[in-house]
Structures are given as C-alpha cells and as structure tokens.
Amino acid sequence: MAALFRRELTPVQVVKKSREDRFSAREIISGIFTDFIELHGDRYAGDDASVIGGLANLGGQPVTVIAIDKGTDIKDKLAKRNGSPEPYGYRKATRLMDQAAKFGRPIITFINTPGAFPGKSAEDQGQGEAIADSILQSMKYPVPMIAIVYGEGGSGGALALATSDQVWMFQNATYSILSPEGFAAILWKDAKRSGEAAELMGLTPNDLLANGIIEYIVPESRSHNRVFNLVRAKLLEEIQQLQSLTTTELVAKRRARFRAF
Amino acid sequence: MDLFNNTTVSTPKIKRDANLNDRIPDGLFLACPYCGAQLYSKQLGDHRVCPACGYGFRLQARERVALMTTDFEELDADLKLADTDFPGYAGKLERAQQQTELGDSVLTGIATLEDQKVALGIMDSYFIMGSLGTITGEKITRLFEHATAAKLPVILFTASGGARMQEGIHSLMQMAKVSAAVAAHQEAGLPYIVILTDPTMGGVTASFAMQGDITLAEPHALVGFAGKRVIEQTIHEKLPKEFQRAETVLENGFIDAIVQRPAMTATLAQLVRFHQTQEVK
Ligand SMILES: [Zn+2]
Numbered sequence: 001m002a003a004l005f006r007r008e009l010t011p012v013q014v015v016k017k018s019r020e021d022r023f024s025a026r027e028i029i030s031g032i033f034t035d036f037i038e039l040h041g042d043r044y045a046g047d048d049a050s051v052i053g054g055l056a057n058l059g060g061q062p063v064t065v066i067a068i069d070k071g072t073d074i075k076d077k078l079a080k081r082n083g084s085p086e087p088y089g090y091r092k093a094t095r096l097m098d099q100a101a102k103f104g105r106p107i108i109t110f111i112n113t114p115g116a117f118p119g120k121s122a123e124d125q126g127q128g129e130a131i132a133d134s135i136l137q138s139m140k141y142p143v144p145m146i147a148i149v150y151g152e153g154g155s156g157g158a159l160a161l162a163t164s165d166q167v168w169m170f171q172n173a174t175y176s177i178l179s180p181e182g183f184a185a186i187l188w189k190d191a192k193r194s195g196e197a198a199e200l201m202g203l204t205p206n207d208l209l210a211n212g213i214i215e216y217i218v219p220e221s222r223s224h225n226r227v228f229n230l231v232r233a234k235l236l237e238e239i240q241q242l243q244s245l246t247t248t249e250l251v252a253k254r255r256a257r258f259r260a261f
Numbered sequence: 262m263d264l265f266n267n268t269t270v271s272t273p274k275i276k277r278d279a280n281l282n283d284r285i286p287d288g289l290f291l292a293c294p295y296c297g298a299q300l301y302s303k304q305l306g307d308h309r310v311c312p313a314c315g316y317g318f319r320l321q322a323r324e325r326v327a328l329m330t331t332d333f334e335e336l337d338a339d340l341k342l343a344d345t346d347f348p349g350y351a352g353k354l355e356r357a358q359q360q361t362e363l364g365d366s367v368l369t370g371i372a373t374l375e376d377q378k379v380a381l382g383i384m385d386s387y388f389i390m391g392s393l394g395t396i397t398g399e400k401i402t403r404l405f406e407h408a409t410a411a412k413l414p415v416i417l418f419t420a421s422g423g424a425r426m427q428e429g430i431h432s433l434m435q436m437a438k439v440s441a442a443v444a445a446h447q448e449a450g451l452p453y454i455v456i457l458t459d460p461t462m463g464g465v466t467a468s469f470a471m472q473g474d475i476t477l478a479e480p481h482a483l484v485g486f487a488g489k490r491v492i493e494q495t496i497h498e499k500l501p502k503e504f505q506r507a508e509t510v511l512e513n514g515f516i517d518a519i520v521q522r523p524a525m526t527a528t529l530a531q532l533v534r535f536h537q538t539q540e541v542k
Binding site: 116117118120122123124125126127128129131132133135136139140156159160163175176177178182183186187200201202203208211213254255258259261 | 347348395398402424426427428429430431432433434435436437438440441442443444445448463464466467468469470471472484485486487488491492495496498500504505509513514515
C-alpha cells in the first residue's frame with residue numbers, strides 16, 4: 001500500500017486533509033466510468049444538487065453511480081450546502097437504487113459529507129425517515145453494492161449511502177459518528193478539544209480497516225488518473241466476485257456483514 | 262448539548278435537568294416540562310401524565326412494562342458491553358446500569374398486551390439518555406430475530422438522544438445492524454409498530470424508529486434527526502416551540518397517530534389483532 005511508504009499522518013492531519021477539495025464527484029465519475037448520464041430528482045420534492053446520480057459504463061457493464069458532492073466553487077458549495085444532503089437528496093438516491101435493483105445493475109456510491117443537512121425544512125420533510133428508508137432498502141437490493149468514502153464520511157448522512165457489501169475509503173478520508181468538533185462539544189462541552197477527539201475516535205482508514213468497518217483503503221496519488229485506474233480495476237474485480245453469488249447469498253452476506261457489529 | 266449530562270452528579274443548573282421532575286418524590290410540586298403547568302406529583306397518576314396537556318413524563322423502561330403488560334419474559338437481561346476502553350465510560354455505564362436495572366439502554370422481552378403476545382422493546386432515556394450503543398443495537402436486533410423466528414409482531418418504544426458517542430463508529434453501525442433485522446422481519450410479513458416517546462432523536466430516528474409499519478407517538482414527544490441548537494446555529498434562525506414535537510411531525514406526515522398514554526395498551530392490542538393472519542396452506 002502506498003501509504004506505508006510515506007510518513008503516516010496523524011488523525012488530526014487526516015481530518016484536515018479529508019476536508020480539502022482533493023477530488024470532486026464529477027472528476028471521480030468521469031475518471032472511473034464512461035458514458036455517464038445524469039438522472040435528476042426524487043419525484044416528490046425536488047432535485048438535490050448535493051447528490052449526483054445516474055447511469056454509467058464500467059468496463060462494458062451498466063452501473064448506477066451515486067455521489068455526494070461538496071461543490072467546487074463558492075456558489076456550487078452553497079447550493080450543495082457543502083455536501084449536506086436534504087431529505088429529497090436521500091430520496092433521489094433511494095429512487096436510483098430501486099431502479100438499479102429492478103434492472104440488475106451494481107450500485108456504486110461515493111461519499112463526501114460532513115453529515116445530513118441540519119435545517120428546519122430538512123426536519124419538516126423527514127430527514128430521519130429519508131435516511132432510515134435508504135438504509136432499510138439497501139438491506140434488500142439483490143445487486144452488488146460498493147460504497148467509497150472519498151472525503152468526509154459524517155454520521156448517519158454518510159451511512160445512508162454506505163450500507164453496502166463493501167465499504168472502501170480513500171487514504172485521506174474519514175468515517176465517523178460525528179465530526180471531532182461535534183463529538184468534543186457533546187462529550188466535553190468544548191468544541192476546541194476536537195484534536196483530542198480525533199485521536200480518540202478511530203476515524204482514520206487505518207483504524208477502520210483494523211476494526212473491520214471497511215474492506216479496503218484506496219491509496220491516493222498526485223496523479224488522479226492513477227487513483228481512478230486503480231479504483232476501476234478493483235471495482236471490476238470485486239463486482240465480478242459479488243456477481244458470482246446468487247442474489248439470496250448476496251443479500252444474506254450483506255446483512256451478515258452488519259450483523260457482526 | 263445537555264443530553265449526555267451525567268445525571269447522578271448534582272449540579273446547580275437544575276433547571277436544565279429535564280429528568281429531575283420524574284425523580285421528585287410524591288407530594289412535591291413540579292412543572293410540566295412541556296406546558297409548564299404547576300402540578301403536584303400525585304396529579305400525574307399512575308401513567309405520569311400532565312393533566313393539563315397530556316404530556317407523558319419520562320418513564321423508566323421497567324415502569325412502562327409494569328404499566329402495560331400482564332406478562333413479561335425478559336430477553337438478554339445479562340447482556341452488557343465488555344469493551345469499555347473510552348475514558349470514563351466504564352463508570353458511566355455502571356451507574357446507568359444501577360439506576361435503571363438494565364444492561365444497556367433498552368429492555369426487551371416477550372410480553373402479553375391484553376390477550377396479545379408480542380415481542381416488546383422499550384428504550385430507557387435514563388440510561389445515558391437512551392443513546393444507541395452496541396448492546397442496545399444487539400438487544401433490539403435479537404428481539405427482531407426472535408420475533409421473526411417465533412412469528413411475532415414487534416412493538417418498540419423509542420427514546421433516545423441519539424448516538425452513543427463513547428462507542429464511536431460502532432454506534433453508527435447499530436443503525437444498519439438493526440435495519441437488517443427489520444428487513445428480515447418485514448419479509449416474513451410480520452407487523453412492526455413503533456411508538457415514539459420523548460425524546461426520539463438522531464440515529465434512532467434515522468433508522469429503526471422510522472421503519473415501522475405503523476408509527477405512533479406520545480403527546481408532545483420530541484421527534485427529530487438533528488438537534489434544535491445545531492439547526493439554529495446552522496440556519497441562524499430561532500425555531501418555533503412546536504418544532505419537532507409529535508403534533509408537528511404528524512402534520513408533516515411521518516406519524517400515523519398520537520395516542521394518550523392511558524389508551525396505549527388497548528390501542529396496541531387492537532392494532533396487533535388487526536394483523537392476525539389466517540393460516541394459509
Ligand atoms: Zn403539560
């Protein structure tokens with residue numbers, strides 16, 4: 001693994017890196033897949049720009065791709081609330097996953113979110129229910145599901161798209177119950193102790209791999225193409241493996257993965 | 262957030278301690294946390310309900326079992342977390358276990374409600390604010406698995422401040438673990454009824470609290486995903502008093518009915534009767 005050849009970053013450094021604009025969702029999608037066609041809307045409330053979804057080609061087979069995106073410039077980031085989906089963002093994702101299940105397409109999700117958006121209208125429109133339904137339905141889809149956290153994987157808002165057969169993380173990504181700032185604020189009433197929290201939380205890819213929470217760490221490189229080529233090859237290999245199972249075995253295995261926690 | 266305050270330590274800020282009213286001995290004066298009515302504890306009656314507004318004071322899980330069931334056989338009573346590395350966590354767990362007589366924040370078992378046998382789970386907000394720990398998730402998962410095998414309905418009273426911070430990512434994984442068990446129970450064609458009690462927040466709302474076939478709530482229960490303060494800080498706006506209250510959540514379409522506590526057992530028993538299936542051969 002590339003990480004082994006470099007000085008290992010501290011959890012605080014990983015948290016900082018995970019929040020930098022290292023990759024955008026559109027760059028990832030066009031780097032890994034071909035022929036991406038974006039599909040919009042949840043069919044009820046609107047279209048959440050922070051959740052990009054659609055159909056793409058992965059090595060000759062159609063797949064459903066869903067990515068949470070923080071945005072690239074100020075205007076885009078505002079529109080996407082820095083990657084915090086609204087309930088209709090999660091419902092768009094669920095709609096696209098339902099569709100993938102119907103047509104037997106693998107589902108690949110890319111996650112970069114500090115968490116689901118904490119807003120008044122988000123609550124009024126059932127943020128909790130939207131996430132709960134995405135998780136529940138994900139436990140039933142008879143198609144391979146792989147989730148890749150490429151930046152921040154914050155809380156239930158990340159889990160909504162990470163109830164998969166496998167969860168991978170980019171080398172400088174995090175996955176946690178809450179941001180270190182929120183964690184410190186709740187436990188110690190002091191958000192400034194976030195560094196201490198980051199150390200304790202076990203939110204780095206290495207910690208999470210050791211804990212069996214994730215299956216694979218994607219080594220990062222200055223050459224994004226190299227990263228994308230590697231992810232594409234790994235996706236093809238793992239999806240082929242998952243497709244060799246019967247759909248009953250596939251779903252049972254996914255449930256067993258989470259049963260172990 | 263005061264949800265994770267250690268309630269066994271006395272603090273001068275008693276006004277912030279929402280649980281205090283429940284622990285005042287009979288005969289004392291107290292205020293309804295919802296409507297503010299000044300009441301004598303005895304006025305609340307057996308069900309601990311505010312006579313002015315119907316708010317149900319927070320109950321311990323064992324109190325609720327005593328109120329509702331004629332027969333209760335507890336499951337997994339001895340299940341406790343073994344790994345408590347997080348600083349200060351072991352002591353906190355131990356105090357909560359003593360206070361609630363529970364291994365973790367949920368009580369599970371096979372119960373009889375009137376004449377109906379059900380798998381019953383009751384979360385306890387006195388156990389580290391009903392937060393979702395590994396054992397909480399494990400007990401609820403086993404309840405669903407037991408119910409699926411025994412072909413029983415599941416009735417679950419939710420009460421939770423959200424994630425169990427001390428367990429980190431493992432707390433988050435419980436949302437998925439329980440959901441998998443809910444999925445299997447659903448596929449067996451069995452009913453799952455949720456009763457949202459005060460408060461039901463965070464990861465519990467974003468998973469099994471919102472996955473029921475029928476979703477009931479107690480009057481004025483606080484139900485939501487994000488905390489009010491976090492939202493106010495994000496949108497720089499003061500939120501109305503009724504925000505995230507059961508009546509508002511019902512109006513928004515996420516609750517089937519609000520049921521007064523004294524009518525709860527009869528309502529649940531009737532709902533279960535509606536789901537009795539004829540044997541299909
Ligand atoms: Zn009242």
